[in-house]
Amino acid sequence: MDSATTYDALADVYDLMYPPASPDISDAVAFIADLAPEGGRVLELGVGNGRIAIPLAERGLTVHGIDGSEQMLEKLAARDPEGKVTTTAADFTTGGTGERFDVVFIALNTFFAPTTAEAQVQCMQRMREQLAPGGRVVIEAFEPRAFHQQEGEKTSTRYLSPTSVMVDSTHVMRDRQLILVIHTVVDGGVPRPTQEVIRYAWPTEIDLMARLAGLRLVERRGGWRGEAFDANSHRHVSVYEAVEDPK
Numbered sequence: 001m002d003s004a005t006t007y008d009a010l011a012d013v014y015d016l017m018y019p020p021a022s023p024d025i026s027d028a029v030a031f032i033a034d035l036a037p038e039g040g041r042v043l044e045l046g047v048g049n050g051r052i053a054i055p056l057a058e059r060g061l062t063v064h065g066i067d068g069s070e071q072m073l074e075k076l077a078a079r080d081p082e083g084k085v086t087t088t089a090a091d092f093t094t095g096g097t098g099e100r101f102d103v104v105f106i107a108l109n110t111f112f113a114p115t116t117a118e119a120q121v122q123c124m125q126r127m128r129e130q131l132a133p134g135g136r137v138v139i140e141a142f143e144p145r146a147f148h149q150q151e152g153e154k155t156s157t158r159y160l161s162p163t164s165v166m167v168d169s170t171h172v173m174r175d176r177q178l179i180l181v182i183h184t185v186v187d188g189g190v191p192r193p194t195q196e197v198i199r200y201a202w203p204t205e206i207d208l209m210a211r212l213a214g215l216r217l218v219e220r221r222g223g224w225r226g227e228a229f230d231a232n233s234h235r236h237v238s239v240y241e242a243v244e245d246p247k
């Protein structure tokens with residue numbers, strides 16, 4: 001099952017998994033808006049249902065999103081009837097917009113959706129190609145230490161609504177840096193499992209992928225609030241610039 005198929009299956013519960021109004025989203029919007037010029041152009045890879053893209057557009061930025069899941073793009077369109085966010089249905093490792101943006105970002109571990117290092121480098125190259133002179137690439141991803149150390153299968157339950165929960169069961173294939181997650185919605189009907197596979201990468205590994213794509217690290221924070229990134233950080237928000245500006 002590829003990532004687009006996974007998110008087609010999760011689209012109906014995505015808002016419950018990641019509620020559209022949260023302090024983290026406001027922080028993400030502020031962080032990204034600060035990197036863009038007034039009214040600047042922003043591209044999100046894996047835009048999903050527009051959780052971050054829609055409030056960014058409401059800040060006066062011109063926002064475009066790419067996603068491979070038709071169902072997620074339909075959810076975005078339903079939440080954005082005025083079409084403030086424009087979209088492209090494509091695989092972001094191979095396809096693009098043919099345009100350039102002041103900020104190109106990929107959030108919520110979506111950089112880990114391509115399940116090989118090569119495909120992640122391709123994703124980095126697509127981000128670089130769509131970057132305007134002086135622009136910034138931003139990646140938000142978890143720091144993989146806890147998963148890398150996980151032994152055996154782990155199961156956790158997340159609240160979705162007063163009548164439903166999601167049971168997440170994770171299995172780590174440490175040698176391949178892969179995590180298999182089975183998300184099962186339990187709501188009184190027949191339980192609905194959806195499989196997701198992601199490939200985690202270490203922050204310094206991501207920096208090397210960036211270098212392969214002609215980008216270099218500008219700063220790394222521990223979260224959207226600009227927290228320090230240190231040995232205890234569970235995630236990072238990393239900002240890159242082009243080594244040479246595009247001609």
Ligand SMILES: C[S@@+](CC[C@H](N)C(=O)[O-])C[C@H]1O[C@@H](n2cnc3c(N)ncnc32)[C@H](O)[C@@H]1O
Pocket residue numbers: 003004007008018045046047048049050051052066067068069072090091092093107108109110113114
């Ligand atoms: C974890 S969701 C994040 C959605 C949104 N960025 C957010 O923060 O809520 C990942 C999204 O990336 C999309 N995606 C994953 N891999 C993709 C790929 N190779 N090409 C295009 N979209 C992809 C999925 O369809 C899904 O909508």
